[in-house]
Amino acid sequence: MPFAYVNLDLLDANIRAIVSAAGDKKVRVASKSIRSIAVLRRIINSDEVFQGVMCYTAREADFLIQNGFDDLLLGYPMWDKSEITNLLRAADRGHMIVFMVDSIQHVEHIEKLAATLGIQAAVCLDIDMSTNYPGLHFGIWRSPVTCWSQARLIVERMMQSKWVRLEGVMGYEAQIAGVADHVAGQWLKNRLIHQLKRRSIREVMKRREEILQGIQALGVELRFVNAGGTGSMDSSRLERGVTEITVGSGFYSPTLFDHYTGFQYLPAAGYAVEIVRKPRVDMVTCLGGGYTASGGAGIDKVPQPYLPEGLKLISLEGAGEVQTPLRCPSGLQLALGDPIFFRHAKAGELCERFAKLYAISGEVIVDEYLTYRGEGECFL
Ligand SMILES: Cc1ncc(COP(=O)(O)O)c(C=O)c1O
Incomplete structure (x- = not known):
């Protein structure tokens, strides 16, 4: 001692529960919530529902490639030129790597590096999925793209480029996926969060649908539409346009995921x-x-x-x-x-x-x- 452990019986039970909660969607594993090659392999090899990894840094993506993983979505924008260049070279060798962008600046940065190498970069557009109520920002602060009129400018900029290809759209509704709504001794707060979540789910669905329709109308065919996290599987799987749900925390199921109305995974x-x-x-x-x-x-x-x-x-x-x-x-x-x-x-x-x-x-x-x-x- 001290030592850490993973209980494989409970982990496997969580994997099975997550596979069944995905419905007809694929599941992309959030590596930030696993951080072990052996555990990532155990999850991904367990079922065909698992579709690649959402990784969290360019160096990690490189490490995953060296360990035999492919179909990597960088969940967050990267800026370091040599790290992006390194991954572009890996993409040129045939690896499936998608960079995250949420601004024209991101697109132009990757475009410049890709053009220098003469390689086309695959990118994913990150859409903000938070909901604003009077006096309350219900969600997180990440992408500045909150509607189709903003997304359109970025999509059109990509369409003008020979070096950047839009492959996917991601929207992470953290206020649904990462906020507990069944905490003991907080009845009133639970009710309030539950109501806010219900309204937010409707808005998220509408926003994503509008953006996907806009992209389709411009003639761009997306390879994937990524949504959610552990805590939003119930709502993300109902969205027609969504092709895959990101899940990480549900596999180990730490204490922050003990208090949700929709699910209870096992402490693995x-x-x-x-x-x-x-x-x-x-x-x-x-x-x-x-x-x-x-x-x-x-x-x-x-x-x-x-x-x-x-x-x-x-x-x-x-x-x-x-x-x-x-x-x-x-x-x-x-x-x-x-x-x-x-x-x-x-x-x-x-x-x-x-x-x-x-x-x-x-x-x-x-x-x-x-x-x-x-x-x-x-x-x-
Ligand atoms: C972009 C993105 N998608 C999905 C998730 C959900 O991951 P988890 O299932 O570990 O909560 C996160 C977590 O922060 C995230 O940043």
């Missing part, structure tokens, strides 16, 4: 730290454990003690850099050296803390899966 990954002292008869203190998740700082980003059941963090200390004290439920006897199992709040970030995941089936460690970190890689 976590980590263990060792009890090294007992400050009081009803408390234990573990060595380390403070692997807090990214995003707006809040209690929901803190890892949670998982097993044995009933242990509670101390609010003033939380999960600590070197020590994590826990309050024990009455009757629970724990000794120095015992493990305490925790779950991370986010999926892939766990793998940035550990070199490998013990792969467990039943009660046996059946394998060891290297994480990106274990392979000596650190992309973001």
Whole structure:
């Protein structure tokens, strides 16, 4: 200890549940939420529904190619010239790599690099899918493209170019996919979020449809239309124009994905730290454990003690850099050296803390899966 693990029985059950939730859509695996080649392979090889990877940096895309992956969609715009050039060369060797753009500036940047090499670059247009209510921006801040009139200018600019080809459209409705609406003790807030989501789903569908019709009317045939995330499979699969849904977090199912009305995946990954002292008869203190998740700082980003059941963090200390004290439920006897199992709040970030995941089936460690970190890689 400390060590991280993935429970293959639970992971496989989550894979099966995600395959069935996809309906007739393909699933693109969000690698940021996996961060292990072995786990990515296990997921992608398990079913034909899986269609390539949404990766998160150009260097990661290169690493995935070296490991035999193909059909890579860069989920976010890239700017580094040498990294883009490197991937353009890989595309020229026959790999399917699609760059993300949301502005004419992005298009012209890639165009210039592609023209220098004499290679055509495949790109995907990122559409903003947030909803604005009076006084509330319900969504995230990423693409500035919020409607067809804005998208049209970029699409037309691409159509004028010999070096850039529009292959796909992506719209990530984070306010539906990434906001829990079934949190214990928050009945009113849950109701409100649920209502906001319902309205937002209708708007997202309309916006995507308008943009897809506009693109079609210009005579561009798209290879794919990407939507969603783990938390929006129910609505994304109902959209006619959508061909694939991105899913990452649902496979490990960290604590942030415990509180949704539409689904409940199984806690497939976590980590263990060792009890090294007992400050009081009803408390234990573990060595380390403070692997807090990214995003707006809040209690929901803190890892949670998982097993044995009933242990509670101390609010003033939380999960600590070197020590994590826990309050024990009455009757629970724990000794120095015992493990305490925790779950991370986010999926892939766990793998940035550990070199490998013990792969467990039943009660046996059946394998060891290297994480990106274990392979000596650190992309973001
Ligand atoms: C572009 C994009 N698509 C999809 C997702 C959903 O990923 P996950 O299923 O891990 O929530 C994300 C997550 O941030 C994202 O950035």
